Amino acid sequence: MALSDILGQAKPIELLKKSAAAGRVASAYLFHGLSGIGKRQTALNFAKALNCAQPVSTAGQTDACDACPSCRKINAGVHPDVITIEPAKDVIKIDEIRQLIETLSLSAFEGRFKIAIVDEAHLMNDRAANAFLKCLEEPPAQSVIILVSSSPERLPDTVRSRCLAVAFKPLSAAQVEGILKTRLASDAVPGASARGRKKTTAHDININTARLARLSMGRPGLALKGELPGAGGEDFINILSRMASGVTQPSWEDKAAMASFLDQMELFLRDLLVMKATGQPGLLLDPEFEKQLSQLARYVPEEVIIETYSNMNKVRGALVYNPNKAIIWNYMACLALKLNINKIAPKGF
Numbered sequence: 453m454a455l456s457d458i459l460g461q462a463k464p465i466e467l468l469k470k471s472a473a474a475g476r477v478a479s480a481y482l483f484h485g486l487s488g489i490g491k492r493q494t495a496l497n498f499a500k501a502l503n504c505a506q507p508v509s510t511a512g513q514t515d516a517c518d519a520c521p522s523c524r525k526i527n528a529g530v531h532p533d534v535i536t537i538e539p540a541k542d543v544i545k546i547d548e549i550r551q552l553i554e555t556l557s558l559s560a561f562e563g564r565f566k567i568a569i570v571d572e573a574h575l576m577n578d579r580a581a582n583a584f585l586k587c588l589e590e591p592p593a594q595s596v597i598i599l600v601s602s603s604p605e606r607l608p609d610t611v612r613s614r615c616l617a618v619a620f621k622p623l624s625a626a627q628v629e630g631i632l633k634t635r636l637a638s639d640a641v642p643g644a645s646a647r648g649r650k651k652t653t654a655h656d657i658n659i660n661t662a663r664l665a666r667l668s669m670g671r672p673g674l675a676l677k678g679e680l681p682g683a684g685g686e687d688f689i690n691i692l693s694r695m696a697s698g699v700t701q702p703s704w705e706d707k708a709a710m711a712s713f714l715d716q717m718e719l720f721l722r723d724l725l726v727m728k729a730t731g732q733p734g735l736l737l738d739p740e741f742e743k744q745l746s747q748l749a750r751y752v753p754e755e756v757i758i759e760t761y762s763n764m765n766k767v768r769g770a771l772v773y774n775p776n777k778a779i780i781w782n783y784m785a786c787l788a789l790k791l792n793i794n795k796i797a798p799k800g801f
């Protein structure tokens with residue numbers, strides 16, 4: 453895969469191909485935008501374009517050939533001049549940043565550039581960010597750092613201000629659908645699932661490609677990884693019902709399940725507001741809940757939906773700090789009651 457193969461990100465791709473052609477490369481970039489829209493893949497493809505042995509140049513833009521030994525090594529994750537750092541257990545520690553600094557300080561072995569890609573860079577802890585800042589202030593020659601982040605606001609200003617920011621946008625539903633279909637043609641894609649665990653088959657997904665594209669809200673990567681909200685819908689409604697009926701024992705096994713629930717709640721509230729305002733099921737992102745949504749839309753005032761949305765987003769922000777499951781459960785139960793979820797709760801809870 454080369455830069456030109458990244459779909460739906462025309463602006464950043466053009467910028468990067470032009471800078472590769474002109475040899476005007478920033479010492480640090482910040483690729484930011486929602487998860488699952490191609491930031492990390494673009495970073496890898498940019499690394500390929502910068503170090504490619506047989507780059508493809510047209511009209512003042514340079515791209516990788518994706519076939520030479522350098523490109524193949526980057527694809528396989530074994531290029532000695534390209535390192536990728538990822539968070540382990542939601543944190544990037546100082547040791548990893550030290551390793552990055554050491555690697556960048558050496559001369560390139562094979563390529564023209566030493567390139568470090570830091571995925572989910574906002575998960576650097578304070579010590580790591582401080583160590584990293586020194587590297588940004590005095591970047592080693594011929595080195596390029598690419599920070600990838602879905603929450604750039606959580607990076608220290610001092611780090612952010614030293615990077616060239618490159619914004620990535622969500623894709624259109626049609627573009628996402630095209631990507632899902634292409635991937636389905638080449639391999640079996642793990643699909644959406646209840647709480648992102650049980651993987652569905654390629655056949656299941658083929659049937660639901662259009663729905664998945666809508667649910668992804670422009671983020672094909674989430675659909676491909678099976679992390680979409682809206683999957684496992686029955687489970688979601690059951691959890692809401694348990695909350696509204698006074699069950700105090702949280703149903704979520706872990707933080708990931710909690711985050712998945714909140715994603716689904718966001719989608720649900722969005723659709724509830726659409727149903728309330730328009731009454732048109734055709735505009736729902738997830739028609740699976742059409743019946744419940746049209747019932748609820750009769751009971752719940754618009755301002756309550758908006759207020760619930762805002763409160764739910766505060767809860768989502770608190771997830772970063774490993775909050776107590778029971779507290780979040782009880783808080784969400786209050787929100788569920790305000791939404792009159794008990795009016796649509798299935799019997800038996």
Ligand SMILES: [Zn+2]
Nearest residue numbers: 504517520523
């Ligand atoms: Zn190449």
